[in-house]
Amino acid sequence: MSSANVSNKYLTFGLDNQTYGIQITNVSEIIAIKDITPIPQTPDFVAGMVNVRGKVIPIISLRKKFDLPDKEYDRNTCIAIVYIKQSEMGVIVDAVYEVADIQKESKEETPQFGSAVKTEFIEAIAKDIKGIKILLNIEKVLTSEELVIVHDIVNLKNIKS
Template sequence: MSTEPNTSQSKKARYLTFFLGDEQYGIAIERVKEIIAMMKITAVPKTPQFMRGVINLRGSIIPVVDTRLRFAMPSREADMHTAIIIVEIDKINIGFIVDHVEEVASIDESNLSEPPKFGSYIDTDFISAVAQMGENVVMILDVLKLFEADEIVDLEQIQNLIED
């Protein structure tokens, strides 16, 4: 083991990585509350198309977002790998449906770079950084930017409506 003088500059952060199609994404692990298997989702009328509905998780009503639809990707049927990642955004728990969860990865900050501006399925405003992990490029999501402020209020209202 070599000792480098710049150890203070090589900070590592932990991210939960997951796939949507062939694209790999990451969310800061401190935002992730839990990962659950796909379960029955109750539709809520008059919500955006990407809002699949709500789940009852141990007595808590949690809004669930189809991440593929949120990113304007084609929808797909759930399979045995489909999971729901429960994330906390502004004190609201929200479920994100993903194709499959990969791992919790420690990524050195030196491997993070600014997201490129390119035309893809995803609006690059959602991406806070791009990480190089071996052969893979992982897009690190800024979960706060996944929703506009009014959409967060809508999610909160949906949660309150159903819990009342």
């Protein structure tokens, strides 16, 4: 598969009755929701961390990050392990739908909502017969400061009591 074809592929998932997409090149794997170890004194969007095959992965709640209402985990809830600035982290999603081929022609620039609404993490809006998809630039969902916090969580595994 050529890189041009891969750049049009997005993992689509649901959050609060809206469909989102992340470029497939940023996705490592999808795992079932599992017990998440909470970490005290972290921002509330940091759900905690999980052990995936011996590797500590920080977990982010996109619902909390996007100020969406909480929802009980169910059989569709899962964790997408993504690469953000060469680090792996998990994002909790309500459900994974498919890997969609989204062509440039169906993408529109992010609408401007004024300075009060942050949209820099939205890559584009895609429209098709299934509706609107918000395509995320996963590298920009967390600010630089938030990435430092999450990176420090991964390094907690090196601390022995």
